[in-house]
Amino acid sequence: MDISLIINGVFIGSVFAIATIGLSFFYTTTGVFNFAHGALLILGGYLTYTGLTHLNLSLVPAAFLSVVAVGLFMTLFYRYALLPIREQHITAIIITLALLLMLERLIVVLYGPWGLPFPTFFPGVVIVSGTEISIQKMFVSISSLIAIALMWVLISKTWIGLGIRATIDNEHIAASLGINAGRMHLFSVFISSAITAFGGINIASTLFLSPILMSQMNMIAITVSILAGLGSIWGVIPAAFILGIADTIGASYLGGWFRFVSMTVVVILVLVIRPRGLFGQKERVI
Amino acid sequence: MTLLQVEDLVKRFEGVIAVDHVSFSVDESEIVGIIGPNGSGKTTTLNLISKLIEFDEGEMYFKGHSFSKLKAHEIALMGIGRTFQITRLFRSLTVLENMFVPVIEASKEKKHKEALEWLNFVGLSHLKDELAGNLSGGQQKLLEIARVMVMEPVLLLMDEPFAGVHHSIVSKIVELINKLREEGKSFLIVSHDMHTIFGLCDRMIVMNEGKKIAEGDPEEIRRDKEIIRVYLGV
Amino acid sequence: MKKMWNHSVLILAILILLIYAVYPVVTGDSYLIRVFILIHIFAILAASMDIIVGYTGQLTAGHTAIWGWGAFFGAWSIVYLNIPPVLAIIIGGVVGALLGLGIGILCLRFRYLLLTLVTFAILILSYALARQFASITGGELGIHGIPVLSTNRIIVFYISLFVLIATIVSLKLIGRSEIGMRMRAIKDNEEGAKVLGVDVVKYKVMASVIGSFFAGVAGGLYTTYMGSVGASIFFLDHLLRLILMWGIGGGGTIIGPALGAYVVILLGEYLRFIEEYRLILLGIALIVILRVFPAGVYGVLEKILSYPKRLRGDHK
Numbered sequence: 001m002d003i004s005l006i007i008n009g010v011f012i013g014s015v016f017a018i019a020t021i022g023l024s025f026f027y028t029t030t031g032v033f034n035f036a037h038g039a040l041l042i043l044g045g046y047l048t049y050t051g052l053t054h055l056n057l058s059l060v061p062a063a064f065l066s067v068v069a070v071g072l073f074m075t076l077f078y079r080y081a082l083l084p085i086r087e088q089h090i091t092a093i094i095i096t097l098a099l100l101l102m103l104e105r106l107i108v109v110l111y112g113p114w115g116l117p118f119p120t121f122f123p124g125v126v127i128v129s130g131t132e133i134s135i136q137k138m139f140v141s142i143s144s145l146i147a148i149a150l151m152w153v154l155i156s157k158t159w160i161g162l163g164i165r166a167t168i169d170n171e172h173i174a175a176s177l178g179i180n181a182g183r184m185h186l187f188s189v190f191i192s193s194a195i196t197a198f199g200g201i202n203i204a205s206t207l208f209l210s211p212i213l214m215s216q217m218n219m220i221a222i223t224v225s226i227l228a229g230l231g232s233i234w235g236v237i238p239a240a241f242i243l244g245i246a247d248t249i250g251a252s253y254l255g256g257w258f259r260f261v262s263m264t265v266v267v268i269l270v271l272v273i274r275p276r277g278l279f280g281q282k283e284r285v286i
Numbered sequence: 287m288t289l290l291q292v293e294d295l296v297k298r299f300e301g302v303i304a305v306d307h308v309s310f311s312v313d314e315s316e317i318v319g320i321i322g323p324n325g326s327g328k329t330t331t332l333n334l335i336s337k338l339i340e341f342d343e344g345e346m347y348f349k350g351h352s353f354s355k356l357k358a359h360e361i362a363l364m365g366i367g368r369t370f371q372i373t374r375l376f377r378s379l380t381v382l383e384n385m386f387v388p389v390i391e392a393s394k395e396k397k398h399k400e401a402l403e404w405l406n407f408v409g410l411s412h413l414k415d416e417l418a419g420n421l422s423g424g425q426q427k428l429l430e431i432a433r434v435m436v437m438e439p440v441l442l443l444m445d446e447p448f449a450g451v452h453h454s455i456v457s458k459i460v461e462l463i464n465k466l467r468e469e470g471k472s473f474l475i476v477s478h479d480m481h482t483i484f485g486l487c488d489r490m491i492v493m494n495e496g497k498k499i500a501e502g503d504p505e506e507i508r509r510d511k512e513i514i515r516v517y518l519g520v
Numbered sequence: 521m522k523k524m525w526n527h528s529v530l531i532l533a534i535l536i537l538l539i540y541a542v543y544p545v546v547t548g549d550s551y552l553i554r555v556f557i558l559i560h561i562f563a564i565l566a567a568s569m570d571i572i573v574g575y576t577g578q579l580t581a582g583h584t585a586i587w588g589w590g591a592f593f594g595a596w597s598i599v600y601l602n603i604p605p606v607l608a609i610i611i612g613g614v615v616g617a618l619l620g621l622g623i624g625i626l627c628l629r630f631r632y633l634l635l636t637l638v639t640f641a642i643l644i645l646s647y648a649l650a651r652q653f654a655s656i657t658g659g660e661l662g663i664h665g666i667p668v669l670s671t672n673r674i675i676v677f678y679i680s681l682f683v684l685i686a687t688i689v690s691l692k693l694i695g696r697s698e699i700g701m702r703m704r705a706i707k708d709n710e711e712g713a714k715v716l717g718v719d720v721v722k723y724k725v726m727a728s729v730i731g732s733f734f735a736g737v738a739g740g741l742y743t744t745y746m747g748s749v750g751a752s753i754f755f756l757d758h759l760l761r762l763i764l765m766w767g768i769g770g771g772g773t774i775i776g777p778a779l780g781a782y783v784v785i786l787l788g789e790y791l792r793f794i795e796e797y798r799l800i801l802l803g804i805a806l807i808v809i810l811r812v813f814p815a816g817v818y819g820v821l822e823k824i825l826s827y828p829k830r831l832r833g834d835h836k
Contacts, residue, residue: 033633035640081807089632090579091810094767101760102803109796159390162379166387169376172338175358176368177388178437215756219644222637230633261652264645271630271638 013244022196038218044197045204070197229280367439377419566777568734574772577707582639590739616736624728662750770816
């Protein structure tokens with residue numbers, strides 16, 4: 001098999017992972033499945049674009065501002081629109097769908113329906129045993145994995161992370177021990193939205209920046225999170241690589257349409273055969 | 287001095303009245319027991335005090351201040367701890383992490399040490415890195431009690447602390463409760479274990495069908511014909 | 521509830537309906553007639569979604585997929601089998617009902633979020649399939665030149681109005697019957713309904729079949745009005761608009777979501793000057809309505825209409 005296919009598969013896998021981890025974390029803590037996830041993702045890319053072109057910022061401050069802005073926006077939205085009604089599942093899902101509609105429209109209004117040129121920060125290629133690898137893609141893969149690792153440290157090794165994990169495990173006991181579960185939700189929403197925006201910047205810098213990306217990435221994130229198992233945050237990583245490599249190989253043999261069809265078929269099959277996915281716990285699947 | 291005062295507490299579930307105008311109080315350094323048949327509203331009463339569920343009517347005071355409007359976590363931080371009938375641990379967290387959860391909001395690093403001391407006290411420190419879900423039933427009960435103690439509660443609401451654990455652990459828990467009471471802590475305990483609770487409590491409350499039907503010291507309760515009728519169903 | 525709809529309200533409703541029905545003949549405003557036909561189609565879709573979402577509590581994202589396949593099968597039956605366009609509407613309904621049966625049975629194993637996710641995947645799959653098999657679906661560009669119901673828009677207006685009224689009346693009758701009561705019981709508490717002897721499987725599938733039948737009818741109507749249909753019918757946008765209609769109108773009332781179609785499409789037309797911002801505004805409106813008046817526009821109207829009556833009641 002072609003080595004470049006595997007390398008590209010690994011790259012796509014890391015993109016899938018950073019595109020999904022926020023969705024999965026958001027759902028695991030709050031119990032709300034955020035259908036506007038894809039919109040938050042590319043919003044991160046668009047805001048960085050604004051920072052780079054309109055505000056003339058350099059890459060790091062532009063990326064930082066966009067990550068914080070998306071995180072704060074979603075935290076406020078969650079606090080006022082979702083937190084009070086998150087147990088009414090139909091209303092909660094509809095509100096996230098309404099948010100998807102609004103953000104999609106807003107992006108089209110502000111940036112136009114067509115793709116925008118997003119700069120490549122690290123041009124050039126390195127050649128490893130006869131195969132060209134784009135430095136930009138390598139940077140995206142590595143920085144995505146570092147971001148996920150930082151998130152892991154935050155959740156597994158800090159006091160706030162412990163509070164979040166206790167809230168995920170059982171909100172009522174956490175409250176009976178003095179944990180403000182609502183605040184833990186807000187922390188989680190901020191972290192998951194911020195990492196999602198960061199993923200959006202990475203995706204924009206290697207693929208392109210266009211509203212079309214929103215629904216594609218939404219479908220990818222939904223598929224990966226279901227394959228991993230709803231409620232399994234870290235299962236997203238192996239699931240993303242499995243799907244990323246399978247997707248790259250499948251697309252090269254069967255053509256591009258394979259991507260959309262295979263994603264939807266994976267969702268339906270996994271939910272029919274094994275609703276808890278590859279790594280999920282049974283009791284978390286509702 | 288009165289620590290907890292509950293006045294005319296009412297809770298309805300879809301038309302069924304689960305707690306029906308219940309009033310009582312718990313003094314400082316006092317152990318109060320609540321007994322009654324299944325479904326008499328004992329656990330619901332504890333859940334209302336700790337705000338795991340909202341009550342419909344009534345008023346509650348802690349150290350003379352109303353706390354009816356506080357949220358569950360605020361009540362916990364105020365000093366009302368809680369243990370559960372079916373031990374509720376964070377099963378996906380380790381024993382030590384379970385112990386640290388109450389310290390997060392207080393954010394006092396010195397309490398770190400206290401968590402370890404309590405773990406030592408209940409004899410679970412050798413299991414500190416085990417997942418809480420893997421402990422035996424008795425160990426889980428002890429861990430739950432140790433965990434709530436890290437919060438330094440003034441009043442502890444305990445739901446069936448003696449159910450489903452070995453005799454040796456029951457006497458260990460009784461010993462612990464007596465010791466803590468001497469340190470000035472108060473307890474409100476729901477139990478089916480008549481032998482243990484009669485020996486432990488200063489005062490008893492009897493509930494039936496959501497109502498408080500009797501209150502008094504264990505001797506009075508033991509002699510009460512009505513209570514015997516409720517229990518034996520004669 | 522029923523008492524509230526006293527005679528004066530009923531007369532008022534009939535009067536409004538009559539004015540509405542003669543309006544196109546009197547004015548001949550062809551722009552508004554086109555808008556109203558589109559509203560009728562979406563109102564059928566929104567009302568039929570309500571029997572699945574508002575009554576049985578299953579948030580399906582696949583309703584516009586069924587609508588789309590109803591439209592495609594309607595188109596194919598005209599193009600390949602040369603049947604009259606009116607029959608194609610019924611074919612759309614039958615295809616819708618069959619799909620509803622399949623999806624209903626598939627979704628029996630799912631509740632809440634999983635059901636929404638599976639039906640969401642079905643919608644995306646429908647789009648991918650329609651794009652892939654462009655030789656029969658026309659792909660993104662679609663099939664054009666399908667014989668229409670009538671070139672006279674006024675006739676199409678009346679046909680679609682008739683279908684809309686028939687849809688609302690039959691859904692309302694089902695909703696008020698014991699079937700509707702059992703569906704509501706499932707929505708309130710599925711386990712509880714089971715215990716009370718409600719055949720949950722039967723009523724869930726039934727809701728899916730009934731709702732999907734009318735969605736298919738709306739699809740047949742759409743394709744025979746437009747004279748074209750393409751893969752874009754499966755766009756997520758249609759689903760999102762449908763959900764706007766459902767939520768803004770007031771779910772669980774059948775008439776509410778149909779009213780929602782009027783609100784969303786008319787506002788969309790009259791707010792053209794603010795262009796794309798109108799959908800953002802409608803999104804905000806949906807969120808506010810869900811949080812502040814969950815009963816929607818219909819619930820608010822109901823309150824206003826019953827107000828004089830309650831006043832009189834108070835003075836007794």
